[in-house]
Structures are given as C-alpha cells and as structure tokens.
Amino acid sequence: MLSNWNTWSSIVALIALMIIAPVVAIFYSAFLGDTSLWPHLFSTVLPRYTYNTIVLMFGVGCLSLVFGVTTAWIVTRYNFPFKLILEWALLLPAAVPAYIIAYTYTDIFEYAGPVQGMLRDLFGWKTSQDYWFPEVRSMGGAILVMSSVLYPYIYLLTRASFLTVPVSFYQTSSIYGRNTFYYVALPLARPGIIAGLALVLMETISDFGTVDYFALETLTLGVFNVWMGMNSLSGASQISSVLFIFIVVLLTVEYLARRRQRFHEKSSGQDTVQSEEISNFKKIVCLIVCLIPILLGFIIPTFVLLNFVLSGFSIINFTEILEIAFSSIAIAAVSALVVMIISLLMIVVANYKSNSIQRILIFLASCGYAFPGTILAVGIVVFVGWLNDLIYFHLSYFVGGFIILIFAYTTRFLAVGNGAINSGILRIHPNLFDASRIMGISFFQSIRKVILPLVYANLLAGGILVFVDILKELPITLLLRPFNFETLATYVYQYASDELLEESSFAALIIIIVGLGPVIFLSNTIKNITNKKQS
Amino acid sequence: MLCANNILAKEINIYSHRQPFLINPFLEAFTNETGIKTNVVYSKTGLAERLQAEGENSPADVILTVDIARLYVYKDKDLLASIESKKLEKNIPQHLRSPDNTWFGLSKRSRVIVVSKDSNALESIKRIEDLSDPQWKGKICSRPGSHVYNRALMASIIAANGEAKAEEWANGLVSNLARRPQGNDRAQVKAIYEGQCEIGIINNYYFGKLKFSDDPKQREWTKNLKLIFPNQEEGDRGSHVNISGGGVVKFSKNKKEAIALLEFLTNKKAQNLYGEINFEYPVNPEISPTKELSSWGTFREDNLQIIKIAELAPLAQKIIDRVGW
Structure with a gap:
C-alpha cells in the first residue's frame, strides 16, 4: 500500500539514489580510468587550484554574509524611507547571472572603460603607467562580483527567519538590556543563515563563467584544463573528487549547524517583530547600506546591458529572442515544480521517518549543486546511457531530451529546494505530523494538511530560487538539450563567449526581467504570510 | 519514377562545437541546394561524451568542431565512421585530413x-x-x-x-x-x-x-x-595553422546525407563563405582566400x-x- 510509511521512505531513497547516480558515474570514471596524471597534477597545478578555490570561497562567503545579513536585519527591524521598495529590490541581483555580471564589470572598469576614461580626463593622466587602478580581472574583482549576485540567497533565508521570530523573544532581550541582534535574532536565524551561506559557497565552487573570464585558476577551471587539455576525462574527474571533499565538508557543517540549532515554535500565532522608528541620521545610514548591494548586483550591470541594447539596436533579433524567452520560462517552470515536489517528499521523509542509510542518501542528493555543471552533465549522460542499455526507453529523442534535461536540473538544484524546505520544516514540531498520522490520515494528506500550510513560504521561496537558477543555468542546458532548442542562457552564451556583448545584451536583459517578476511576487507573499500571522 | 539513389533523407542532425550564428549561413545554403534540413545542438564541451554514451542510439549524423585536438577526441573514442568520398580527398590536402578518412579539415x-x-x-x-x-x-x-x-x-x-x-x-x-x-x-x-x-x-x-x-x-x-x-x-x-573540421558519426543513420554536407562545405561556395563570414582560409587548394584576407599578406604554412x-x-x-x- 502506497500510503505506508516504509514504502514512502523507500521510494524517496530510490529517488535520492537516482539523483546521486550521475555523481557516482563521475567517480567511476575517475578511479577506474587512467591515474597516471595524478603525480603531474599534484606537483604542478593542484596546490594552486586548491589555494585559489579556498581564497575565493572565503572572500565570497564573508562579503555575502555582510551584504545578506545586515540588509535582512535592517529591513526587518527599522523603518526608513523606501523600505517597502528595498525589501524586494534587495532580491533583484538574484536574477543576474554571474557570467553576465563579470562581462559587464570588465566593460566598465577596464582601461578603456568609462570609469578609467573619466579619471584620465579628470586628472590629465595619459597612459596606464601614470596611475594605479585595481585590476577588475582579479581575485578581488571575482569576490566582489560574485558576492553581489549571490548574497540574495542569504538575505532571503535570513529574512524569513527574522520575520518569524516571536516578538516576545525580542521583548525579553530588551527587558534585560541585551543587544537584540546578537543575543536573539542572530542565534535564532542561524539555520537560515547557514543554509544560505552553504548555497552561496556551493555556487562559488561550481562557478565556471566568472573564473574563466577572469582567468582565476580554481579547481573548477582546472577540471576543464585537464579534460580539454590532456584529453583526460578521468583526470578531470579526479580533480572533481577534490571538489567533492569541499562539498561534503560544506554539507556536513550545514547539517550539524541545523541539528544543534533545532528549535520548534510550539505555539503558533504569536505576534512577530514590528519595525522600530529611528533617527533621521540612522535612516540615511540604513538606506545607504541597503543600496550598496543593489547598486553593485543589479543597477550597474542592468544599466550596462541597457546601454548595449540601445547601441546594438539594429543587430538584435528581437522576435527570435522573445520566442526563446517563452520556451525558457516553460522549461524552467516545469522543472522548478518537479524539483520542489521531490524536495518536499525528501525532507519530510528525512525528518520524520527514515533510517540512517536513507538519511545519508538524502543528504548526498544535494551534492550535485556544487559540481561544475559540465562535469555533472557528463555524469548524467553516462548514467542515462547505462540506464538505456538496461531498459531501452521507447521515447522520441525530443521527449527523451526534455525528460533528461528536467532530471539534470533536479540533480543540480535539489540542494536549493532542500535547503529552503529544511529551514522551514525544522520549526514544525514533529508531534504535529505524528499526530496527524496517528489519526489515520495518509502520508499525502498529512503533507497537504499539516506540512504544506506551515512551509508554504519556504516552498515558494525555494521554488522561485530554483526557477531563476534554471533560467540562468548554462553548461547543463548547453550539453543536454534537444536539437534546435535554445534557452535565453544558451543564446546569450554563443555571443558572449566571443565577447559580442551587444548581440547578447537583449537576451541577457530578458533573463533578468523574467527573473524579476517571481522575485517580487515572492517578497510580497512572504510579507503577506507574516502579516496574516499578526492579524 | 523515383530512383532510390536520389532519395535523400529530409533531415540530418549535427553536434556542433561552433556557434550557431557562425554555421547557420552554411547550413542555410546547404538546405537551399539539397533540400536537406539540418538540426543542431551546439555546445563547446561534452558533446563527444554525449555521443559516446548514446552509442548506437545516438540521433547525431555529423559533428562539426574547431581545433584538431577536438576532432581527434572523436576519432580516439572511435565515434566516427570511415567514409569514402573522392570529392573530399580531392578538395582537402592530405595533411589536413585523417589517414583513415574519419575526420576532415574544412577551413584553416x-x-x-x-x-x-x-x-x-x-x-x-x-x-x-x-x-x-x-x-x-x-x-x-x-x-x-x-x-x-x-x-x-x-x-x-x-x-x-x-x-x-x-x-x-x-x-x-x-x-x-x-x-x-x-x-x-x-x-x-x-x-x-x-x-x-x-x-x-x-x-x-x-x-x-x-x-x-x-x-x-x-x-x-x-x-x-x-x-x-x-x-x-x-x-x-x-x-602554425589549425583547422576547423568535421566527420560523420559512426552510427549515423543518414551517412549519405552526412557526407553530402561535408562535401558541400569543401566546395567553392562554402569555402568562400568561411572567408567572408569568419575570415578563415579555405582548405581547398583550388580556392584562393578572399580579397580581404589576401590584403593582410600571404604566408607559407607549416605543413x-x-x-x-x-x-x-x-x-x-x-x-x-x-x-x-
């Protein structure tokens, strides 16, 4: 009987196993293949790749935390001008792909760009020898541009946590004269912050576009050099296995942080925090702090793209791009739905009914997020090949192609869905679910009636992050798509990879615009939910 | 009456490492001339692995790529068919195609x-x-x-x-x-x-x-x-010169049409297009580089x-x- 608990946990474990399979396929080729490259890699490039990866992760992690947590706190806690706009505007950079922001920043800040040009005019400098200007294609540049588009993960999940902290907690800390932020808000929001940070760091590890454009030799770039340069997929997989160590460490830290921080809201319906009135000076400070990341992650890159669209108006094929936009949205929406359904099932099972093996499988099912997309795509290709030899699917290439693509997105972005739902479900006391089961309500009905209403905001947040992520996704789509199928991202890439930014600018802008709608909707929904709680 | 030899498949499928905006003009010209439609997947990386995993079930007929090392990967994984074409042998100098007729240079x-x-x-x-x-x-x-x-x-x-x-x-x-x-x-x-x-x-x-x-x-x-x-x-x-090139997929179901595409790409019209669209040199010794290319100077290549x-x-x-x- 399907509603039986054990059946459900077994099904979920099976799905988790399917999702891990492509990663297993990568390892399979890593260790059964040619291992003669190891000594060369170890003595030449591997230390450099590892060092650069760690520095990049550390930098992006710190800066994203600063951007994400401070802004989340400010907009939750204080009243200041334009706050209602900033609340959702802070999410806008999430719609900007990192590979696009890298192009636009180089365009502005390089020698021939407007900023240096203006400085030269202003001070009468003639050549690059006359003055010092920070190199945008550098580690510092990469940290800045990546943080300014990745911090929304932290902002979103942290803010959701801040909003749901019962107001009595804040009042208690005020009575005792303690700092509300350090003693109440921050510790209580830790699962959300860490979940966001883990996503940011995994995105950082797997990024290819930015590090390639800035020529930063990270492990991910190394994977490509070995694969393409030495014609050795097994060498590339071996470097990926170094990456895998990073990923497991990250996932474990996240898991432990959650466990220690597990707490439950026993009485729902408590009032949540109200914003505070502050002095005019503080209002201005708040405004500036919130504007900086929006400026860096959204306004500047969008402005540059708009500029390209205007200057390249005659060479842009608008109708073609709009058709492509439609198919991009369709595939992203369907895939996001699939990802969230699987995430929900998985997290419910992992939290309420699973043995340790099942929990480990579910835990590992998130790791696809941190692999370089192309390597994961190759793992999927290999796995689907095996599967097809085993059971021959009588699907047309067209239908089969889409199924593979959706499966690939699931392996890639499940971590985002799991992270979002997990941070919500940890607040629900297990008794609630058990009670529902004891009353003889089926697994599905229990999810629908008990879990769904309580994690609705998290489900939506996760779904929209996944949707936007898929819209931006490049390497997997590029490799696994059916014939003649373009998405906005692949369309942008064919030009941008050749530095033909004008041709690609309109499609890039559409990616951002399409991402905006859901992001704004999401912000409003979260607010409405908290408002309802209060009334 | 239909003659079997003249019935060509309506479509061929291409795995391409070259951007669509570069190859589309060639493919359009090909379709106009032969009536064969072309479908393309473009990716810079991983297509060889995809082809390998798909094995006999692969829908692909032709691969097109830049750089000899990438062509060689396909050959190395035994993914290309050895084909016979007098036209290709005549149009491409011997040092720019494989000795076993699996891959062919199309431009320099x-x-x-x-x-x-x-x-x-x-x-x-x-x-x-x-x-x-x-x-x-x-x-x-x-x-x-x-x-x-x-x-x-x-x-x-x-x-x-x-x-x-x-x-x-x-x-x-x-x-x-x-x-x-x-x-x-x-x-x-x-x-x-x-x-x-x-x-x-x-x-x-x-x-x-x-x-x-x-x-x-x-x-x-x-x-x-x-x-x-x-x-x-x-x-x-x-x-030093490098090539862009292509080959016919080993398990292609439309080999004749696939060969037709490669042959088309070495004929006069297409060889000129390489120069006009992307400033590349023809491989076909009978075609001279475009005027613009020649104006940059002539050179002797490493053979x-x-x-x-x-x-x-x-x-x-x-x-x-x-x-x-």
Missing part, C-alpha cells in the same frame, strides 16, 4: 603575432621563437596557455624543436608577459591599443572581426596594428601533419602547467 586559421605599429618588434620579430627573447620583457600579452589555441601552438613548437627547447621557450615567453594571462584574443588586441603591451598572439580571424566590427571602438583598435606571419624565412617551417598537434596536446598542456602560462 593561422596563429599570428600582432604588434603595434610603433613597436620595434615589427622589424625584429621573425619567428614565434623570438617571443622568448628577454628584450621583450613586459611587452607581450596573451590569453591563458591552457586555451586550446595556445596549446596547439605549443604542440607545434614541440613538434619543431623538441620538448626541452619548447619548455625553455615557454618559460621565456611567460617571463616576458606584461600581465597575468587573461581574456580572449580580442582582449589582447585591446590591451595593445591601450598601451599595456606591444605584442600579442592571436588567431588571424580576430583581426578581421575587429577591423569590421559593428562597434566603432573595436575598429579603432586595429588601426595601429600590424600582423606578422611568423617563421616565413627561407628554410623555416612556416606559420606538419596536423594530427601531430593533437597527439602532442597532452604534453603541451603539461609544459603549460609547469611554466604557469
């Missing part, structure tokens, strides 16, 4: 040195080997060595001078670099224009793309630029069996890793 590109007009390098640099001379310290810009074009260049130098000499050269080059290797070939031209360096290494077609760019700024970059085709002196080996470049690529990458290019 030369890796050239560009220097700013006022640089004294214009007179002194004659060979690619000259770039390691300490007198150019802080004067050279380059994209990362791991890029396929530089790796192929490195392989050609190993083929000519041996591994030890080649590594010595690479070390010298790296110590002459004006900045950390970065950007693509376009970015090197820009850096010269901006005065960050005087000398760059680029594929010849980038010069054309910039010279005729829609962006007036980019057209400006090439005004003070001169091309040097290296290794041209009497007795020297000639300038090394191009497969050597692919065979030496892993060694080239190792040297690149060691010297940190």
Whole structure:
C-alpha cells in the first residue's frame, strides 16, 4: 500500500539514489580510468587550484554574509524611507547571472572603460603607467562580483527567519538590556543563515563563467584544463573528487549547524517583530547600506546591458529572442515544480521517518549543486546511457531530451529546494505530523494538511530560487538539450563567449526581467504570510 | 519514377562545437541546394561524451568542431565512421585530413603575432621563437596557455624543436608577459591599443572581426596594428595553422546525407563563405582566400601533419602547467 510509511521512505531513497547516480558515474570514471596524471597534477597545478578555490570561497562567503545579513536585519527591524521598495529590490541581483555580471564589470572598469576614461580626463593622466587602478580581472574583482549576485540567497533565508521570530523573544532581550541582534535574532536565524551561506559557497565552487573570464585558476577551471587539455576525462574527474571533499565538508557543517540549532515554535500565532522608528541620521545610514548591494548586483550591470541594447539596436533579433524567452520560462517552470515536489517528499521523509542509510542518501542528493555543471552533465549522460542499455526507453529523442534535461536540473538544484524546505520544516514540531498520522490520515494528506500550510513560504521561496537558477543555468542546458532548442542562457552564451556583448545584451536583459517578476511576487507573499500571522 | 539513389533523407542532425550564428549561413545554403534540413545542438564541451554514451542510439549524423585536438577526441573514442568520398580527398590536402578518412579539415586559421605599429618588434620579430627573447620583457600579452589555441601552438613548437627547447621557450615567453594571462584574443588586441603591451598572439580571424566590427571602438583598435606571419624565412617551417573540421558519426543513420554536407562545405561556395563570414582560409587548394584576407599578406604554412598537434596536446598542456602560462 502506497500510503505506508516504509514504502514512502523507500521510494524517496530510490529517488535520492537516482539523483546521486550521475555523481557516482563521475567517480567511476575517475578511479577506474587512467591515474597516471595524478603525480603531474599534484606537483604542478593542484596546490594552486586548491589555494585559489579556498581564497575565493572565503572572500565570497564573508562579503555575502555582510551584504545578506545586515540588509535582512535592517529591513526587518527599522523603518526608513523606501523600505517597502528595498525589501524586494534587495532580491533583484538574484536574477543576474554571474557570467553576465563579470562581462559587464570588465566593460566598465577596464582601461578603456568609462570609469578609467573619466579619471584620465579628470586628472590629465595619459597612459596606464601614470596611475594605479585595481585590476577588475582579479581575485578581488571575482569576490566582489560574485558576492553581489549571490548574497540574495542569504538575505532571503535570513529574512524569513527574522520575520518569524516571536516578538516576545525580542521583548525579553530588551527587558534585560541585551543587544537584540546578537543575543536573539542572530542565534535564532542561524539555520537560515547557514543554509544560505552553504548555497552561496556551493555556487562559488561550481562557478565556471566568472573564473574563466577572469582567468582565476580554481579547481573548477582546472577540471576543464585537464579534460580539454590532456584529453583526460578521468583526470578531470579526479580533480572533481577534490571538489567533492569541499562539498561534503560544506554539507556536513550545514547539517550539524541545523541539528544543534533545532528549535520548534510550539505555539503558533504569536505576534512577530514590528519595525522600530529611528533617527533621521540612522535612516540615511540604513538606506545607504541597503543600496550598496543593489547598486553593485543589479543597477550597474542592468544599466550596462541597457546601454548595449540601445547601441546594438539594429543587430538584435528581437522576435527570435522573445520566442526563446517563452520556451525558457516553460522549461524552467516545469522543472522548478518537479524539483520542489521531490524536495518536499525528501525532507519530510528525512525528518520524520527514515533510517540512517536513507538519511545519508538524502543528504548526498544535494551534492550535485556544487559540481561544475559540465562535469555533472557528463555524469548524467553516462548514467542515462547505462540506464538505456538496461531498459531501452521507447521515447522520441525530443521527449527523451526534455525528460533528461528536467532530471539534470533536479540533480543540480535539489540542494536549493532542500535547503529552503529544511529551514522551514525544522520549526514544525514533529508531534504535529505524528499526530496527524496517528489519526489515520495518509502520508499525502498529512503533507497537504499539516506540512504544506506551515512551509508554504519556504516552498515558494525555494521554488522561485530554483526557477531563476534554471533560467540562468548554462553548461547543463548547453550539453543536454534537444536539437534546435535554445534557452535565453544558451543564446546569450554563443555571443558572449566571443565577447559580442551587444548581440547578447537583449537576451541577457530578458533573463533578468523574467527573473524579476517571481522575485517580487515572492517578497510580497512572504510579507503577506507574516502579516496574516499578526492579524 | 523515383530512383532510390536520389532519395535523400529530409533531415540530418549535427553536434556542433561552433556557434550557431557562425554555421547557420552554411547550413542555410546547404538546405537551399539539397533540400536537406539540418538540426543542431551546439555546445563547446561534452558533446563527444554525449555521443559516446548514446552509442548506437545516438540521433547525431555529423559533428562539426574547431581545433584538431577536438576532432581527434572523436576519432580516439572511435565515434566516427570511415567514409569514402573522392570529392573530399580531392578538395582537402592530405595533411589536413585523417589517414583513415574519419575526420576532415574544412577551413584553416593561422596563429599570428600582432604588434603595434610603433613597436620595434615589427622589424625584429621573425619567428614565434623570438617571443622568448628577454628584450621583450613586459611587452607581450596573451590569453591563458591552457586555451586550446595556445596549446596547439605549443604542440607545434614541440613538434619543431623538441620538448626541452619548447619548455625553455615557454618559460621565456611567460617571463616576458606584461600581465597575468587573461581574456580572449580580442582582449589582447585591446590591451595593445591601450598601451599595456606591444605584442600579442592571436588567431588571424580576430583581426578581421575587429577591423569590421559593428562597434566603432573595436575598429579603432586595429588601426595601429600590424600582423606578422611568423617563421616565413627561407628554410623555416612556416606559420602554425589549425583547422576547423568535421566527420560523420559512426552510427549515423543518414551517412549519405552526412557526407553530402561535408562535401558541400569543401566546395567553392562554402569555402568562400568561411572567408567572408569568419575570415578563415579555405582548405581547398583550388580556392584562393578572399580579397580581404589576401590584403593582410600571404604566408607559407607549416605543413606538419596536423594530427601531430593533437597527439602532442597532452604534453603541451603539461609544459603549460609547469611554466604557469
């Protein structure tokens, strides 16, 4: 009987196993293949790749935390001008792909760009020898541009946590004269912050576009050099296995942080925090702090793209791009739905009914997020090949192609869905679910009636992050798509990879615009939910 | 009455490493001429692995790619059919196609040195080997060595001078670099224009793309630029060239049509298109380069069996890793 608990946990474990399979396929080729490259890699490039990866992760992690947590706190806690706009505007950079922001920043800040040009005019400098200007294609540049588009993960999940902290907690800390932020808000929001940070760091590890454009030799770039340069997929997989160590460490830290921080809201319906009135000076400070990341992650890159669209108006094929936009949205929406359904099932099972093996499988099912997309795509290709030899699917290439693509997105972005739902479900006391089961309500009905209403905001947040992520996704789509199928991202890439930014600018802008709608909707929904709680 | 030989399939499927906007004009011309429709998947990486995993079930008929090393990967994984075509044998010189008729060069590109007009390098640099001379310290810009074009260049130098000499050269080059290797070939031209360096290494077609760019700024970059085709002196080996190319997939169900596409790409019309669209040189010896290409100067190419470049690529990458290019 399907509603039986054990059946459900077994099904979920099976799905988790399917999702891990492509990663297993990568390892399979890593260790059964040619291992003669190891000594060369170890003595030449591997230390450099590892060092650069760690520095990049550390930098992006710190800066994203600063951007994400401070802004989340400010907009939750204080009243200041334009706050209602900033609340959702802070999410806008999430719609900007990192590979696009890298192009636009180089365009502005390089020698021939407007900023240096203006400085030269202003001070009468003639050549690059006359003055010092920070190199945008550098580690510092990469940290800045990546943080300014990745911090929304932290902002979103942290803010959701801040909003749901019962107001009595804040009042208690005020009575005792303690700092509300350090003693109440921050510790209580830790699962959300860490979940966001883990996503940011995994995105950082797997990024290819930015590090390639800035020529930063990270492990991910190394994977490509070995694969393409030495014609050795097994060498590339071996470097990926170094990456895998990073990923497991990250996932474990996240898991432990959650466990220690597990707490439950026993009485729902408590009032949540109200914003505070502050002095005019503080209002201005708040405004500036919130504007900086929006400026860096959204306004500047969008402005540059708009500029390209205007200057390249005659060479842009608008109708073609709009058709492509439609198919991009369709595939992203369907895939996001699939990802969230699987995430929900998985997290419910992992939290309420699973043995340790099942929990480990579910835990590992998130790791696809941190692999370089192309390597994961190759793992999927290999796995689907095996599967097809085993059971021959009588699907047309067209239908089969889409199924593979959706499966690939699931392996890639499940971590985002799991992270979002997990941070919500940890607040629900297990008794609630058990009670529902004891009353003889089926697994599905229990999810629908008990879990769904309580994690609705998290489900939506996760779904929209996944949707936007898929819209931006490049390497997997590029490799696994059916014939003649373009998405906005692949369309942008064919030009941008050749530095033909004008041709690609309109499609890039559409990616951002399409991402905006859901992001704004999401912000409003979260607010409405908290408002309802209060009334 | 229908004659069986003339019934061609309506469609063929292509796995392409070349961007759609570059190959679409060729495919349109092909469809117009033969009535065969073409479907394309474009990706820079992983298509060989996809093809391999799909095995006999693969829908692909033709692969199109740039760089000999990528073609060689397909051959190495045994993914290409050995085909017989008198036309291809006639249109493509022997050193630019595989001995077993699995892959075929379709166009050529030369890796050239560009220097700013006022640089004294214009007179002194004659060979690619000259770039390691300490007198150019802080004067050279380059994209990362791991890029396929530089790796192929490195392989050609190993083929000519041996591994030890080649590594010595690479070390010298790296110590002459004006900045950390970065950007693509376009970015090197820009850096010269901006005065960050005087000398760059680029594929010849980038010069054309910039010279005729829609962006007036980019057209400006090439005004003070001169091309040097290296290794041209009497007795020297000639300038290093690479190819774009293709092959028919081993398990293709439409081999005849696939061959028709490759043949089409080596005929007069398509060979001229390579020059007109992307400033590449024809492989077909009977077709001369476009007027514009000829105006940049004629050159003698290194007639090394191009497969050597692919065979030496892993060694080239190792040297690149060691010297940190």
